[in-house]
Amino acid sequence: MPPIKVKSAEVATTPRRQHKADARAAAGSHGPAKPRAQTRIQREKQDVILEAALEVFSMHGFRGATIDQIAEVAGMSKPNLLYYFPRKEEIHRRLMSALLDTWLAPLREINADGDPFPEIRSYIRRKLEMARDYPRESRLFANEMLQGAPRIIEMIEVDLKNLVDEKAKVLLTWMDQGKLARTDPYHLIFSIWATTQHYADFDVQVRAVLGPARGGEGRFEDAARYLEGLFLHGLTPRSTPKAG
Amino acid sequence: MPPIKVKSAEVATTPRRQHKADARAAAGSHGPAKPRAQTRIQREKQDVILEAALEVFSMHGFRGATIDQIAEVAGMSKPNLLYYFPRKEEIHRRLMSALLDTWLAPLREINADGDPFPEIRSYIRRKLEMARDYPRESRLFANEMLQGAPRIIEMIEVDLKNLVDEKAKVLLTWMDQGKLARTDPYHLIFSIWATTQHYADFDVQVRAVLGPARGGEGRFEDAARYLEGLFLHGLTPRSTPKAG
C-alpha cells in the first residue's frame, strides 16, 4: 500500500553512535536491535513507521513533527513506536540516509560515454519523475536543507560533493569537446535540481497558479517539455516554423 | 541594525479575525492593539520581534519555532513578547503578508512595453538579488510552501495567481511577436523562481558543493552569469569562439 519502499535492513553509512538506548537494546532485556535476526513483524512495523514518519517529517520538518503524530499515522501507540525506534532522531536518520541514496541515483546514472544532450535530457526526465512519484522525499530533503542540514551536512560535504565533482568533470569534458555550451557545470547541475524539485517542493503553488484546468497530472509532462526546450535552446526564438 | 525592514504599521490584507485575545485587546485594559495610535516603543519592539521571528520561523517552520526562542532572539521575556503579539499565529501572519508583497515586487516590475530579453534578464537579476539579500524571507516562504501553505493559500490563489496570469499574458504577447521562443509562460516563470530561490533555500548545499573556494560571495555573480546564458541560449554550443 505505501507507494514508497524504504529499505528496511539498511546499514547506516555513518558509524552508529552509541546512544544510551542503543546500548540498552544491544545488551539488554528487550528491543529489536539485538544481535538476533529481525523478525517479520519488526521489518513490517519498521516500514510502516518509516512511511508514517516520511509523511510527517516531510511536512513539518524535524522539530515540527511529533512522535505522537507519527505514531497516529502509523496506526500504533507511541510507546509501541518507541519500541522499534528508541528515539525520534533515529527515525529521522534512517529516513535521511535511505533518502540520499535514492535521491542521487539519477545523477549517478549520467554516463560519461554518452552524448551530452540525451544524457542531460534523460537526467531531467528522471529528476522530474522523482518529483512526481516521490514528492514527500523531495520535501523531506528540502526541509532538512532549509534548516541548514544539521543532520546530514557530512553526507552533503562528502558523498554528494564527490559525486557532483565527478559529474562536473564529465560536463567539462563535453564542453571541451564542443558538444555543450561552455558554462559553469556546477550551476548547471543546480539549475536542474532547482527546476525539477520545484514541482514537488512548491507543489501547492504550482497547482494554485496553474489552476484546476492545467494543474492536473499533465503538469509534469508540460514541465518536461518546457524544461527540455529551456535547457536545449533557452528562450531565444528559433525560425523553425511549424515542424512537429 | 536588522538588515530587513518589515513594515510595522501594515494593515492586514485579510479581514482580521476576532480572536479572543484581539477582542480583549481592543476593548480591554491593556495591549497595544487599542484604537489609540501606536507609540514609538510599540513600533520599535514590534520590529525587533518580527525580525527575530523571521530568523526563527525561516529555519524551523511554524510548528518547529517556539515563542520562547523568538523571545530570546528578540532579547525579551516571553510574556513581554506576548504583550505585543497575543498569539504565535499573529506574528507569523504579519510576517507572511508583509513578505508576499516584497516577494512579488520583482515580478510586478516586468514591463510589457519593454523588450523581452532585457526584461527577463533583469527580472532574474532582481530575484537573484533577493535570494542573496533576503535569504531568510525566501526560506520562510519555502517553509510555508512545504507545509502546504495552510496560512497563505488564499493569497497564493488570488493575489499571486492574478499577477502571474497577467505576466504570463505579457510573455505570450512577446511570443506572438516572435521576440521570444514559443513555450509555456507559466513554467517559464516557475523556472525563474526555482533557479533563483534555490540559492537562498539550498544555500548550505550550494556552499558545500562549491567548496570554500567558489562558495563565497562570488557565487551569486557566477549564478547570474550562468542563468543568463541558460535562459538566453540554453546549453547548445554556439560557434562564437572567443569573444568577450
Next chain:
DNA sequence: CTAACATTTTTCCAACTGGTCAAAATTCTG
C-alpha cells in the same frame, strides 16, 4: 508631582513533548 497610561516581570497553568518502565498480551518454537 501625580494620575493615567504603557510596559515589563513574576508567577502560574494546562496541554503537550520525548521518553521510561513494568506488566500484560501475543507470537513463535520445540
Next chain:
DNA sequence: CAGAATTTTGACCAGTTGGAAAAATGTTAG
C-alpha cells in the same frame, strides 16, 4: 501445548509549550 521470546499496552515522568493574570515598574501629560 508449554515455555520462551517478542510485542503491545497503560501508567507515568520531567521538561517544554503556548498562553493568562496580575502585580510591579516606567513614562508622560497636565
